[in-house]
Amino acid sequence: MASEELPLPYDRRKDLEDFDNTKAGVKGLVDAGIQRVPRIFVRPPDDADADGQDLDMEFEIPVIDLGGVLGAGRSDIVSRVGAAARDVGFFQVVNHGVGKDVLERMLEGARAFHDMERDAKAEYYTRDLERLVKFTSNFDLFKSKYANWRDTLYCQMEAPDLDPGELPAANREIVMDYSKRVKALGITLLELLSEALGLDRDYLKDLDCAMGHSILCHYYPACPEPHLTMGTIRHSDPSFLTVVLQDDIGGLEVMYRDQWVGVPPLSGALVVNIGDLLQLMTNDIYVSVEHRVRANHVGPRLSVAFFFNNHMMPSARVYGPIKELLSDDNPALYKEVTVKEFSASGFSRGLDGKRKTLLSQLRLQTINVKNL
Numbered sequence: 001m002a003s004e005e006l007p008l009p010y011d012r013r014k015d016l017e018d019f020d021n022t023k024a025g026v027k028g029l030v031d032a033g034i035q036r037v038p039r040i041f042v043r044p045p046d047d048a049d050a051d052g053q054d055l056d057m058e059f060e061i062p063v064i065d066l067g068g069v070l071g072a073g074r075s076d077i078v079s080r081v082g083a084a085a086r087d088v089g090f091f092q093v094v095n096h097g098v099g100k101d102v103l104e105r106m107l108e109g110a111r112a113f114h115d116m117e118r119d120a121k122a123e124y125y126t127r128d129l130e131r132l133v134k135f136t137s138n139f140d141l142f143k144s145k146y147a148n149w150r151d152t153l154y155c156q157m158e159a160p161d162l163d164p165g166e167l168p169a170a171n172r173e174i175v176m177d178y179s180k181r182v183k184a185l186g187i188t189l190l191e192l193l194s195e196a197l198g199l200d201r202d203y204l205k206d207l208d209c210a211m212g213h214s215i216l217c218h219y220y221p222a223c224p225e226p227h228l229t230m231g232t233i234r235h236s237d238p239s240f241l242t243v244v245l246q247d248d249i250g251g252l253e254v255m256y257r258d259q260w261v262g263v264p265p266l267s268g269a270l271v272v273n274i275g276d277l278l279q280l281m282t283n284d285i286y287v288s289v290e291h292r293v294r295a296n297h298v299g300p301r302l303s304v305a306f307f308f309n310n311h312m313m314p315s316a317r318v319y320g321p322i323k324e325l326l327s328d329d330n331p332a333l334y335k336e337v338t339v340k341e342f343s344a345s346g347f348s349r350g351l352d353g354k355r356k357t358l359l360s361q362l363r364l365q366t367i368n369v370k371n372l
């Protein structure tokens, strides 16, 4: 079949604008009682971005207990973290130092924002890239082919330090607290990931990998026709590292050996995944894998994604494959890039156009025997 796009049977741009102008997101549609998924969200049955087989073998995303991280158990934890980062790109952590009460309060804080009265919430609704705290449904609404069944509150915490007064009163206190605690966990994770590469403990931290972060409070409303759309389409994260807190509904899935595998909700756990920038820096030793969130009849599902990414910081640091990891047999696979350039290219493209293209654009034409 010819690959030219067929003309759309409706004025999609107008539908998108009408939806965006409500400033009420997907939740606004559900609150208004819609029984059908509007066409801007509908994916055709043969949509290549939403396909893929479910995993048919026994496999579980690794769960790593960080309880012994400061004691004799450290080397075992280092090897488990390293193995998960190499093989799966995703793992869950328990006994990670962020209390269950904090996790619960963070999810409640995310819910409290999305449950705010429509007009009050609309004041945060914007597509302005410079705004540090904003509410948007689908940051890539006008760039991606299909909209996702999801609303998000974005909080850019370090650009540099966010004035807490910019955060909504509904969750200001817990977002500030969570930010501090998960940043500390992120530093621990970067230490473990450095050690697992045979590098000094502070190596990744000293490259400013924990220098900036943003907190995304996602809200996935119950969907009347979940088979027609997605909560979040497949993508990999443009971060160094991402830490996700999910509630007990489920729906997050990860690509493992070309098949989709669920990340089961585990009370008290946090989900950790390697981002594109760490894959680039480790020259493909660690993998930034695609993941997605299914739409669901049950909802709302709440999740809080904590992205370590310093693109808002005034840093001109250039990132490329770490020299200590390279050799004649293992040459650099990627060009160097600043985080600003890297992130700008992600924002300009949108989620479903990404699919590793950011990394592949930076890939050098080196022949790597391992990948032949």
Ligand SMILES: O=C(O)CCC(=O)C(=O)O
Residues within 6 Å of the ligand: 216, 218, 232, 237, 244, 246, 252, 291, 292, 293, 303, 304, 305
């Ligand atoms: O909602 C989730 O569980 C994951 C969200 C996600 O993948 C992201 O924010 O990049």
Ligand SMILES: [Fe+2]
Residues within 6 Å of the ligand: 235, 236, 237, 242, 291
């Ligand atoms: Fe993600």
